[in-house]
Amino acid sequence: MSQVTFIERDGTRRIVEVVNGESLMQAGTRAGVDGIIGECGGSCMCATCHVYLTEDDFARLDPPDAMEQDALEFTASNQRPTSRLGCQVKLSAATDGLTVTVAEA
Amino acid sequence: MQRGVVIIGAGHGGSQVGFSLRQEGYDGPIHLVSDEPDLPYHKPPLSKAYLKDQSQDVQILRAEKAYADARIELALGRKIEAIDRQAQAIRFADGATLPYDRLVIATGASNRKLALPGHDLAGLHSIRTRSDAAHLREAMQTAGDIVVIGGGFIGLEATATFAALGKRVTVIELAPSILGRAVSHLVAAHVDAEYRKLGIRVLTATGIERLEGEAGKVKAVRLSDGSAVPADLVVVGIGAAPNDALARDAGLACDNGIVVDATLATADPTIFAIGDVANFPHAQAGRRVRLESVQNASDQAKHVAKTIVGKPDDYRETPWFWSDQGHMKLQMAGLSFGADRHVRTGALGEPAFSVYHYAGDRLLAVDSVNRPGDHMVARRLIAAGISPSDADLAEGPDRLKSLIGR
Numbered sequence: 001m002s003q004v005t006f007i008e009r010d011g012t013r014r015i016v017e018v019v020n021g022e023s024l025m026q027a028g029t030r031a032g033v034d035g036i037i038g039e040c041g042g043s044c045m046c047a048t049c050h051v052y053l054t055e056d057d058f059a060r061l062d063p064p065d066a067m068e069q070d071a072l073e074f075t076a077s078n079q080r081p082t083s084r085l086g087c088q089v090k091l092s093a094a095t096d097g098l099t100v101t102v103a104e105a
Numbered sequence: 106m107q108r109g110v111v112i113i114g115a116g117h118g119g120s121q122v123g124f125s126l127r128q129e130g131y132d133g134p135i136h137l138v139s140d141e142p143d144l145p146y147h148k149p150p151l152s153k154a155y156l157k158d159q160s161q162d163v164q165i166l167r168a169e170k171a172y173a174d175a176r177i178e179l180a181l182g183r184k185i186e187a188i189d190r191q192a193q194a195i196r197f198a199d200g201a202t203l204p205y206d207r208l209v210i211a212t213g214a215s216n217r218k219l220a221l222p223g224h225d226l227a228g229l230h231s232i233r234t235r236s237d238a239a240h241l242r243e244a245m246q247t248a249g250d251i252v253v254i255g256g257g258f259i260g261l262e263a264t265a266t267f268a269a270l271g272k273r274v275t276v277i278e279l280a281p282s283i284l285g286r287a288v289s290h291l292v293a294a295h296v297d298a299e300y301r302k303l304g305i306r307v308l309t310a311t312g313i314e315r316l317e318g319e320a321g322k323v324k325a326v327r328l329s330d331g332s333a334v335p336a337d338l339v340v341v342g343i344g345a346a347p348n349d350a351l352a353r354d355a356g357l358a359c360d361n362g363i364v365v366d367a368t369l370a371t372a373d374p375t376i377f378a379i380g381d382v383a384n385f386p387h388a389q390a391g392r393r394v395r396l397e398s399v400q401n402a403s404d405q406a407k408h409v410a411k412t413i414v415g416k417p418d419d420y421r422e423t424p425w426f427w428s429d430q431g432h433m434k435l436q437m438a439g440l441s442f443g444a445d446r447h448v449r450t451g452a453l454g455e456p457a458f459s460v461y462h463y464a465g466d467r468l469l470a471v472d473s474v475n476r477p478g479d480h481m482v483a484r485r486l487i488a489a490g491i492s493p494s495d496a497d498l499a500e501g502p503d504r505l506k507s508l509i510g511r
Contacts, residue, residue, distance in 0.1 A: 032168030039403050041147040041164060044477065045427050067477040073511065074481035
């Protein structure tokens, strides 16, 4: 069983047990993490699952594809170099220990 | 005593209202009422991921805990009989009542039913709720031949799912083209051709005489030309009608949905309507529209929350839609009513392109196929009222991005 830690906007840390194959957005909405909405259900359309990764975590994942980069650039507010859309990050044993911060609204 | 806000309907819109009210600082009671028994869930996957994979459960919109944390009282599986405007209360089928200061109607739409001989045979399905999709998923396991009646988004998304599972699928559309009302004919023609390549039969401009059955179960679809298409199962996707009966019975104006003003209020200042059920004046289109989309429902939910806390404004979000169909990602921004010029970008024959709809020189809408970058930029262009010239379009994405300051 792998885990992911969400840091909500008020600093609350939420550790979530991951169901293999689900996305970071699904894990967050399932656990009720504040600020992870996933309005479009994971179609990379709405950027309401925007998170910041640590630099190390960002580097160890596959990089965002062109679709995600465009959604981040044109839809997300407060984009940073380690921004990701949670719906495009698939979780597995390999992502155990990921720590992500819910992006500023 | 404060009665608070009652929200009828717990789809994407209804579910969002309570959370947006809390974000706006509203502190009174909030009740979210739905006749569906399930914790609110995502509807779009019902024709795709959920349908494809029997091990998949529905994807909930939010954890139950989120409602509790936001002090949103859930009343699920409760059928409402009437809205009593005099008493400012809703009345449930079991006689109980729930009073409101403000009422938000977010009852959505229902699938239109087939009005043809044989419509009551077993083996006919439609897709709207978890229960619909669960029944279809179960029934399709043993079906070899599937007929989809109606070449709109939902029918075609299901078609792509069936084809991926190795079913023989026939799509029957009465109009001359699939997706006729939804997208540019250039996009529709592309989708049509792609489906034919996959071995799906697409019958356009084709009428249906009746459905034929054996022992009460559908076996074939008899076409107007007398030929028959074998069918172990039929999916009906011929559009939806707004669920406005409660509003109509309460004496609120309805005309293809509940009539609201630009702030999303009905003529009764305590009652609002949002999402698929709302007929509202659209600023950019310059006419009344009723939109069936997740974006419209969610953005109107956020908007009505502002109105309720005393920050009324005209709703003017740029509409956007999407439809994932097998290997094709269709994305639409804006509304193309009144367009008189359509410019296609991307090389002819390429599986990725966009169509820009103009009224004169004014950009109204953009339909994209597998061009998510175009779509994202289009949303910003339309929202900002920026209309690229033909030369800008020819120059490509970087030029378009520069127009919105990127």
